[in-house]
Amino acid sequence: MPPQRTRRAHSEIPSASGPLRQSPRLHGSQPNGHGSSVSIQQPPSNGSIESRATISNPSTSLPTSTSSFNTPTNHHDALTEKMTSLINIFSSVAERLQASQSASLNPAAPAVAHITANIAPNPSSSTSTFPADTEDLAILNDPRIRPLKARYPRLDIKTVKQIMESKFRPENILRLRASNFTSIKDRDTHSSGSLILGGHRFETQQPDVKLEEYHSLLVLLQPFLVYCQCLVRFAPPALQLDLSEALWDYMFLLIDLNKLHTWDSVRDFHIAFHYTRLDDVYDAEGWRKRDMHLEFTHLRKRDEAAPSRRPTSQPQPLAYCIRWNRGDFCQLPCKYTHRCSSCNSPLHTAKDCRRFTTQNSNHEPLGNHSRTQSSHSNQATSGSSSRQ
Known part of the structure; x- marks a missing residue:
């Protein structure tokens, strides 16, 4: 009887590099060097060359070839977890941006911003509101300011702070006027402008x-x-x-300058002079010393050199109404004088005047000259007859 040939048992174990062939010499249970054993079943009697291999480990029991190393499934699960975490991060960022935009556009949005801040507080937003209030309280509690607030209750804290820091702009001096204390509004502190005085440009802030x-x-x-x-x-x-x-002396100087110069020029001089004192507002000598250059370039004299003289020309002769002197109808009111053109009497017209003096025909009404000539001819005729 011929010896039976040893058939090779192929056991396919799935791995990353493909199927792995087992040695045909392994019969039964053999150790694999890692505390586990490999058992190979004999081929069946029907002539199939395939056999099944089972790896046994005392610590962990690995399943058969189809589920031992499921690498594609594990990689897919890790990628899914990463995508989910990225989506959650983007969603939270979008919610924060939407909450900040709604808070800036809608005054009622601070409640939403407060909820968002509780979830993820923003350090920049939490520290930007308290320092201003703390600084205002510190200014109000200053012993130098409390008497001023007691005398002027409507005094603006921002204005007081600018005066303390020597940043108060002279053109905004009316903000301290008592009649404006109740009507001053909060304006943008970052607004800027320029002021031109005597050819000089000064950069200003808060042009209120x-x-x-x-x-x-x-x-x-x-x-x-x-x-x-x-x-x-x-x-x-x-x-x-x-x-x-020194400040009282400067105010007396303004009063004296206003007596001799126009008010507009005195105002421009004061603002320009005040700008020169911003570098050292507590220098008494600087307030007391006169600046002749600014006075020469800004001040203008009043126009009171000589009083206006009255005209000495002769009064214009009265213009008599020709219609009224003729005895004709004249519609009132009339721009001409209703007086007799012969004797200047308002009681009668030239037609009824009894004076027969020779006058300029230009001053007599029409028809008066012919009547005078006829009267003279009658007098001459009567005189000649009396001589005879």
Whole structure:
């Protein structure tokens, strides 16, 4: 009987590199070097060469060849998880952007912004509101400002802060006027403009007041007194008395200049001079010293050199009404004088006048000259007859 040939048992184990052939010498259970055994079944009697291999591990039991290493399925699950996390991130960013836009357009949106801040608080938005309030409270609690607030309850905190920092613009002095304390509105602090005075351009901020609102010196002095009180309060104690006297001297100078010069020029001079004092507003000598260059370039004399002379020409002769002197109808009111052209009497017309003096025919009504000539001829005839 011929010896049976050993048939090779093929066991296909799925892996990343394809099927793996098992050795045909493995019969029964053989160790694989990792604490597990491989058992190979003998081929069936029907002549099939395929056999099934089972790998057994004492710690983990691996299934058969179709489910041992399912690499494509695990890769698909990881990709799905990454896409889901990215979608969640983009959704949260879109919700935050939409909430911020609705808060800027709708005043009622702070509630939504508050909910969003609780979910993911924004440090920039949480720290931008409190410093301003804290700074305002610090200014109000300043012992130098409390007397000013007690005297002027409507004094604006922003204006006081600008005066303390020497950033107050002279053209906005009317913001300190008592009559405007209740009507001052919050305006944009970042707005800028320029002011031209005497050919010089000055960059300004918060152009709240127009120059046309300074109607007279009294309109300027009232808020300027409030400004001077603020300066004296904020100045060092050693300079307060001297600074107060210098500011009073400057106000007296403005009054004297207004007597001899036009108000518009005095106003322009004051604003230009005030700009020169912004570098050191507590310098008493700077307020007291006169700036001859600014006075020469800005001030203009009043037009009171000589009073207007009355005309000395002869009065025009009266224009008599010809119709009235003739005795004709004249429609009233008449622009001519209704007086007798012969004797200037308002009681009768030239037609009824008893004076027969020779006058210029241009001043007599029409027909009066012929009547005078006829009267003279009658007198001559009567005189000749009496001589005979």
